Amino acid sequence: MTKLIIISHPEIENSTVQSFLLEGLNQAKLDVDVVKLDRGYDIKELQQKILQANEIFFQFPLYWYHAPSSLGKFQEDVFTNKFVAKIRDANAAKLKKLSLIVSFSDKLADFQAGTKIGHSLSELLSPYQSFATSLGFLFEPTFVIPQFQYQTEDAQQLLLINYLQKISRSNQSFLKRGEWLLKMLETQQQDELLIDYLRQQLAEYETLDQTIKDLKDGQE
Amino acid sequence: MDKNNWFSEQIANDKATEQDYFNRALLTYLDFYLKEINQRIEQKNHQIDGELWNHEEW
Numbered sequence: 001m002t003k004l005i006i007i008s009h010p011e012i013e014n015s016t017v018q019s020f021l022l023e024g025l026n027q028a029k030l031d032v033d034v035v036k037l038d039r040g041y042d043i044k045e046l047q048q049k050i051l052q053a054n055e056i057f058f059q060f061p062l063y064w065y066h067a068p069s070s071l072g073k074f075q076e077d078v079f080t081n082k083f084v085a086k087i088r089d090a091n092a093a094k095l096k097k098l099s100l101i102v103s104f105s106d107k108l109a110d111f112q113a114g115t116k117i118g119h120s121l122s123e124l125l126s127p128y129q130s131f132a133t134s135l136g137f138l139f140e141p142t143f144v145i146p147q148f149q150y151q152t153e154d155a156q157q158l159l160l161i162n163y164l165q166k167i168s169r170s171n172q173s174f175l176k177r178g179e180w181l182l183k184m185l186e187t188q189q190q191d192e193l194l195i196d197y198l199r200q201q202l203a204e205y206e207t208l209d210q211t212i213k214d215l216k217d218g219q220e
Numbered sequence: 221m222d223k224n225n226w227f228s229e230q231i232a233n234d235k236a237t238e239q240d241y242f243n244r245a246l247l248t249y250l251d252f253y254l255k256e257i258n259q260r261i262e263q264k265n266h267q268i269d270g271e272l273w274n275h276e277e278w
Contacts, residue, residue: 023241024242024245027240027241027242028242154248157241157244157245157248157249158245158248158249158252160242160245161245161246161248161249174256174257174260177253178253178257181246181249181250181253184246185246185250188240188242188243188246190234190243190246190247191230191234193230194227194230194231194234194250197227197254198250198253198254201254201257201258201261202257204261205257205260205261205264208261208264208265208268209264211264211268212264212267212268215268
């Protein structure tokens with residue numbers, strides 16, 4: 001499965017969040033293609049990447065509640081009528097997915113009616129949902145990064161793991177998250193005792209889950 | 221020793237000596253995940269015993 005992360009950030013070298021996420025991708029050795037729009041791009045090359053990708057991520061900070069300008073320019077440059085027709089044909093074969101990875105300095109709780117911002121994130125990001133839908137993409141839940149600099153080190157570490165699970169689509173169930181974690185711990189050659197314990201707990205969880213499903217099926 | 225305490229202590233020991241940031245992040249997540257899986261296992265056992273209804277549909 002081909003993954004493409006498109007980053008829009010005018011000062012990416014100075015961005016703590018973007019550096020943090022990029023380093024995480026590097027350390028986890030995830031197989032992703034990363035494009036930094038503000039460094040310039042070749043339209044045809046980018047169109048080819050989009051056609052080949054099954055999952056696309058738009059990653060950006062919110063500047064006054066919308067994406068940096070390079071993302072809009074990219075949409076105008078790349079998504080010509082001819083290219084959109086090609087994408088719709090490609091989608092017929094295999095549905096592409098679009099997710100947003102969005103960082104911001106406001107409190108997450110302020111993105112709702114009745115607060116200083118007064119609108120939910122979903123409302124503010126709805127143009128991207130319309131964009132995805134019009135192309136025939138499946139629009140997936142947004143991964144949010146609120147107030148990164150104010151987070152504790154533990155919170156930032158949890159955020160990193162959640163981000164990597166989002167990119168690798170290992171966040172779709174509690175069990176999948178655990179399986180991804182197990183694989184990462186094994187790859188990184190972590191403590192065998194802890195790995196064995198996690199493996200044992202995952203097996204027990206899966207057995208109990210199946211037992212409950214069987215009981216429910218038996219009741220129907 | 222309670223199993224939650226045991227693995228938390230193991231993880232804390234490993235984190236204290238781990239130089240690599242990514243590995244420390246994995247250990248932090250492991251601590252969080254093991255606590256949750258143990259809670260879910262306990263609740264699923266109660267559910268099987270008919271003592272608990274899983275309203276969150278785990």
